[in-house]
Amino acid sequence: MNENDGFLEILIYKHGEITITVQVVLTLVIVLIATHFILKFARIAVSKRLEEDGKNRFKTVFTFLKYFIFSIAIITSLDASGIHITALLAASTALFVGIGLGMQKLFQDIISGIFILVDKTVMVNDVIEIDKKIGKVTQVGLRTTKAVTHDEKILVIPNHKFLNEILYNWTQNDVRTRESINVGVAYGTDVDLVKALLFGIAVQDPAILNDPKPQIFFEDFGDSALKFRLYFYIGDSFHLPEVQSRLRYKVYKTFNENNISIPFPQREVHVYDSKIE
Numbered sequence: 001m002n003e004n005d006g007f008l009e010i011l012i013y014k015h016g017e018i019t020i021t022v023q024v025v026l027t028l029v030i031v032l033i034a035t036h037f038i039l040k041f042a043r044i045a046v047s048k049r050l051e052e053d054g055k056n057r058f059k060t061v062f063t064f065l066k067y068f069i070f071s072i073a074i075i076t077s078l079d080a081s082g083i084h085i086t087a088l089l090a091a092s093t094a095l096f097v098g099i100g101l102g103m104q105k106l107f108q109d110i111i112s113g114i115f116i117l118v119d120k121t122v123m124v125n126d127v128i129e130i131d132k133k134i135g136k137v138t139q140v141g142l143r144t145t146k147a148v149t150h151d152e153k154i155l156v157i158p159n160h161k162f163l164n165e166i167l168y169n170w171t172q173n174d175v176r177t178r179e180s181i182n183v184g185v186a187y188g189t190d191v192d193l194v195k196a197l198l199f200g201i202a203v204q205d206p207a208i209l210n211d212p213k214p215q216i217f218f219e220d221f222g223d224s225a226l227k228f229r230l231y232f233y234i235g236d237s238f239h240l241p242e243v244q245s246r247l248r249y250k251v252y253k254t255f256n257e258n259n260i261s262i263p264f265p266q267r268e269v270h271v272y273d274s275k276i277e
Contacts, residue, residue, distance in 0.1 A: 024078070031077040032070070039066055061117055063142055105160070106143065112159035113142040121162055122169065127177075127238045129168035130161060136238045150241060170237045176209060177237040181244050183251055184225030186261040191218060191226065197258060198230045201250045207243045209233040225263045 010022045043062055116122055122145060126137045135147030135155045145162070147155040161167075170177050185194055195216045202214035214232040221227070234243055255262060 028074065028077050031073050035070060035073045039069060061114055061142075105158070109143045109159045112163045113140070113145075116140060116145070116159055116162055121167070123172075126172060127170040129170065130157065130165060134238075150238075176233050176235050177240075178231060178233055179237065179240055179244070180229050180231045181247050181251070182219070182227065182229045183248075183255075184222055184227050184262060185255070186263045187226060189226060189260055193258065194226075194228060194260065197254050197260075198228065198251070201247060201254060202230055202232050205232075205243065205247060205250075207234050207236070207239070207246075209235060224265045 039062075043059075047059075117140065122128060122137055122140055124137050124140060128135060128137060128147060133149065133155060135149045137145060137147045138154075139146040141159075143159060145157045145159060147157065149155060183198075185191075195218075198216045199214055202208050203210060208214060209232070212233055214230060217229045217231065219227045219229050230247070234240065252262070
């Protein structure tokens with residue numbers, strides 16, 4: 001027994017009030033191993049009761065909780081072994097101040113990420129617009145969220161931006177969205193024909209939903225044209241630019257075939273001679 005006590009009391013490190021022995025190291029190792037298995041069991045038990053989407057959110061939040069719990073376990077085991085954590089903190093005050101300032105944004109992103117995952121502000125496959133950039137979310141992480149743009153470029157967005165700035169989530173309420181294109185026709189054009197042609201173009205496009213049906217609004221009397229707007233619903237707003245471009249091509253071709261003019265802005269300029277004969 002005395003031999004065991006002697007082994008456990010072998011000194012490994014000593015500085016001021018900080019004394020680390022074999023017993024301290026063994027205690028710390030045992031606590032970390034036990035914590036690891038307890039957390040692993042808890043993660044498996046909770047994950048079994050969640051759906052696939054819920055598992056992904058729980059996994060991300062659990063990663064943060066795991067590090068937090070490990071930190072508490074280390075502090076507690078050191079304190080129980082006679083190493084006062086306050087002495088360690090006092091000896092490293094300048095270091096911790098520097099680290100704290102450097103990691104301020106990091107923790108802000110992590111806390112924001114937890115809020116995002118809990119209240120489902122952003123989810124995978126959502127189409128979002130932030131900082132005038134549009135992308136489809138591919139991954140919601142604890143620190144950053146990744147989205148792919150129309151140009152196949154990856155947006156890496158710090159999570160604090162979702163809480164500090166205005167976010168447009170195009171698909172949070174529903175995967176379908178209401179979109180539109182506008183067109184102007186010359187004065188004197190048969191407006192009923194314009195309406196019929198626009199409706200026919202919309203219902204023939206494979207990306208446009210038939211329910212709700214497309215709608216054509218006669219919006220205004222412009223300076224040079226009668227203004228119409230075609231409203232339609234699509235099921236994948238991420239490909240909206242392609243749909244709008246395809247519709248404009250078709251509108252231009254169909255209007256030409258039916259002798260409907262799309263005017264451009266015109267101005268009359270009158271020049272007066274100010275000279276007096």
